[in-house]
Amino acid sequence: MLEYNLNHYYWTSLSNLAVTGSHAWSDAKGASRTLDEESAKWFDNNKRAVINSATATQYVLGNIWGVPTEANIAVIDDIRAICSGIYGDTPKVKPYDGATFVNPFMYYWENTSLNGQVTGLTKKPIYGAYDERTMVGILIKTASFAFTNDEMLNSPWTERAMWKMTNHRWIN
Numbered sequence: 001m002l003e004y005n006l007n008h009y010y011w012t013s014l015s016n017l018a019v020t021g022s023h024a025w026s027d028a029k030g031a032s033r034t035l036d037e038e039s040a041k042w043f044d045n046n047k048r049a050v051i052n053s054a055t056a057t058q059y060v061l062g063n064i065w066g067v068p069t070e071a072n073i074a075v076i077d078d079i080r081a082i083c084s085g086i087y088g089d090t091p092k093v094k095p096y097d098g099a100t101f102v103n104p105f106m107y108y109w110e111n112t113s114l115n116g117q118v119t120g121l122t123k124k125p126i127y128g129a130y131d132e133r134t135m136v137g138i139l140i141k142t143a144s145f146a147f148t149n150d151e152m153l154n155s156p157w158t159e160r161a162m163w164k165m166t167n168h169r170w171i172n
Contacts, residue, residue, distance in 0.1 A: 107146035
């Protein structure tokens with residue numbers, strides 16, 4: 001039994017290291033002391049470890065109404081907001097931390113490509129990619145929100161973002 005447990009621990013550790021990385025590579029957000037930093041790194045790494053138990057569903061490609069094989073993305077700095085905590089403190093937070101805003105067309109294309117496993121407007125997708133030329137891997141775990149007419153009517157920011165997403169030439 002001891003041999004089994006040692007083997008299981010060894011291979012599970014290697015799998016976790018390959019998928020979510022080492023806790024030493026994680027950010028220690030807001031930690032100031034060494035013990036706080038170590039604890040924050042373990043917490044951050046365990047947050048990423050939800051990827052191990054996620055349900056993987058591949059998109060069905062090739063459908064004219066499905067997701068494209070390539071998509072344009074933009075990474076922008078998050079805004080800062082001041083919130084009031086229960087202790088009266090006012091920390092600066094990032095309200096959209098980890099959020100992805102999606103063109104509503106993509107919402108329909110994704111659901112078409114999920115082959116009957118349709119989801120709602122809000123998804124928690126996990127994307128992975130690997131560039132063999134540079135040997136760089138990408139692992140994205142995000143919360144994606146599709147813009148709706150209601151959101152665009154109530155928010156000038158959302159309306160402007162949607163305009164920027166769709167304002168390009170379709171034909172050369």
